[in-house]
Amino acid sequence: MSRTPHHPTREQIELPTVLDCLSDPIRLAIVYQLAQQERVSSELCCGDFSALAGKSNLAYHFAKLRECGLMQTRVAGTNRFMRLRREDMDARFPGLLDAVINSAARDAGRLQLLFECETVGGERS
Amino acid sequence: MSRTPHHPTREQIELPTVLDCLSDPIRLAIVYQLAQQERVSSELCCGDFSALAGKSNLAYHFAKLRECGLMQTRVAGTNRFMRLRREDMDARFPGLLDAVINSAARDAGRLQLLFECETVGGERS
DNA sequence: TCCTATGTTCAACGTCTATTGAACAATCGA
DNA sequence: TCGATTGTTCAATAGACGTTGAACATAGGA
Known part of the structure; x- marks a missing residue:
């Protein structure tokens, strides 16, 4: 669990x-939440997404998101903080990430993107 | 083969x-070519994509593209002409289609989007 | 009318994908 | 040091996906 993926x-x-x-849908929700955090210059760790799926399933989706280049993982103690690779995405595919995120926000109702309750408190240690 | 899908x-x-x-990749190439034709207010039929895959495989991908709402099929004789549902896409997901197509154009080298030779002649009957 | 061209539909196949639970590794706090 | 927490890895499963060839349906031309 020590080496950077x-x-x-x-x-x-x-x-x-x-x-x-x-x-x-699950990965889209993860990316959407990371985009929200990005606006507050904050990060999220794996456990913050526990409402979306089980632990091992989440780890699977995180690996996919890393391998495709959408996000980056920073190891800190037992936590792993993640953020979008915004600059790389904007450089390679200008406007794509914003179009996807804005489209997702418009459809927030049908997509299950929301677990606001967990992030407003700011219970980051 | 008569009823509109x-x-x-x-x-x-x-x-x-x-x-x-x-x-x-195959569907991306189809969408890319349809976007090019859109600029010339022209249409393409199934056979124009024969460089990308076999007939039945193409029919499978066309069905996917129709079912997801990306394109529309117009039956004319034994041919089926297709075009992007540009207005619907732009209304539902503003900027998404353009971002994808522009990103694909930038990566035209790695993606096999190109079969220019078949469309420049304008051998539409 | 018959033959050809254009696409779709069907069945079959191998492969990839998402999901689950159990086991494992690494760190933090008591 | 020991237990709890965090997250990954592994094996197994069920389902979806892309591809293929053969069969089919429709329309046009000789």
Whole structure:
């Protein structure tokens, strides 16, 4: 659990892989929440997404999101904080991430993107 | 082969389904070519994509693209002409289609989007 | 009318994907 | 040091996906 997981370089990021990653409802919700945190210059760790799926299932989706280049993981103690690779995404696919996130926000009702209750308190240690 | 295939209404179009459709390289190439034709106010029929895959495989991908709401099929004789549902896409997911197409154009080298030779001649009957 | 061209539908197949629970590794606090 | 917490890895499963070829349906031309 100590080594920093593998991330692709900016140039290795592929469009079909990214779109495939975003096409899963759970991963879309993760990306959406990370985008919200990004606006507050904050980070989220794995446990913050426990409302979306089980632990091992989440780890699976996190790995997918890392491998496709959408997000980055920073190890800190037993926690792993994650954030979007915003600059890399905007450089490779200008406007794509914002279009997806805005579209998701408009459809927040049908997509299960919401677990606001867990992030407003700011119970980060 | 006569009945017009099913298309979802604008409101029935779902973001994850659209992203999933765009994540397949063959479907991405189809959408890219349709976007190029759109600029010339022209249409393409199934056979124009024969460089991408076999007939039945293409029919499978066309069905996916129709069912997710990305494109529309118009039956004319033995041909079926298709075009992007641009207005519906822009209404539901503003900027998304353009971001994807522009990103695909930038990566035209790694994605196999190109079969220019078949469309420049304008051998439409 | 018959033959051809255009696409779709069907069945079959191998592969990939998402999900689950159990086991494991690493860190923090008492 | 010991137990609790956090998150990953592994094996197994069920289902979905992409691909293929054969069969089918429809329309156009000789």
